[in-house]
Amino acid sequence: MSFLRFTNDPFENVMRLQRAISQSVDQPSFGLDWTPSGQGLQPALDIFEAEGGDTVVVKAELPGVDRESLEIENVGSRLMVAGKREIPTPEGEFRYHRRERHGGEFRRVFRLPFEVDRDKATANYSDGVLTIRLEKAESAKPRQIAVKS
């Protein structure tokens, strides 16, 4: 595979390989498309379909994320979700016994199973869960074409 350039970072190599494989498959794929560089978090996503497959629902568990920092962008069948989670520092003098929660910025870009109608897209953040509802674009729906005699 001459188009692959390997670096010292084994993780990066795996990501490149994964990208190359998904690009070489001509069937439209969806799901994880691109992983960010830089620092931060990689929150987990779930993707569902509803209403006979014409609606796609993306959910991400994002506890304690600053609502104002949430950014959602859509181009065609691609969706980007970004935001920031800040863990407030306790007031006064304190000592940590345990630290398992992490703050930071995150950015995920992924592909949806079809192009979506961005005017009908809705997003909601409640109880620490982000839910994005997207409807299939009219242009992506199958259409019967009548044969004129």
Added chain:
Amino acid sequence: MSKAIKKVEKTDVEKSDETTWAAKTYEPAVDIWETADALALAADVPGVTRDKVELDLRDDTLTIRAEVGADAYEGLRPLYGEYNIGNFYRRFSLGEVIDREKISADLKDGVLTVTLPKREKAKPRKIVVA
């Protein structure tokens, strides 16, 4: 890709010794810190509403149970998954003597915060040598 990226993963409860839930159970990620007057705890419990949190302090064991509503997932067919939906359960042994009357808890955006004030006699006291 930088090593600084932290993948957010849930931890399965290894001994769910007393749950009778049909759903999966996870251990919430927690921060615990201590100040002069109190122990405080923050736990990530995304998808949990206020009425579904149960806190129990018995002897020196604090138990957190939080249930995730399944309603939000009704009518949805999974296409791609990186996380599973489940309830949260975790137990802690508290080394400090807690004033149980003064325990307070808050839930906001899927983060549960619990403040456990120490009992008067457990607080450090300066003894002045006359």
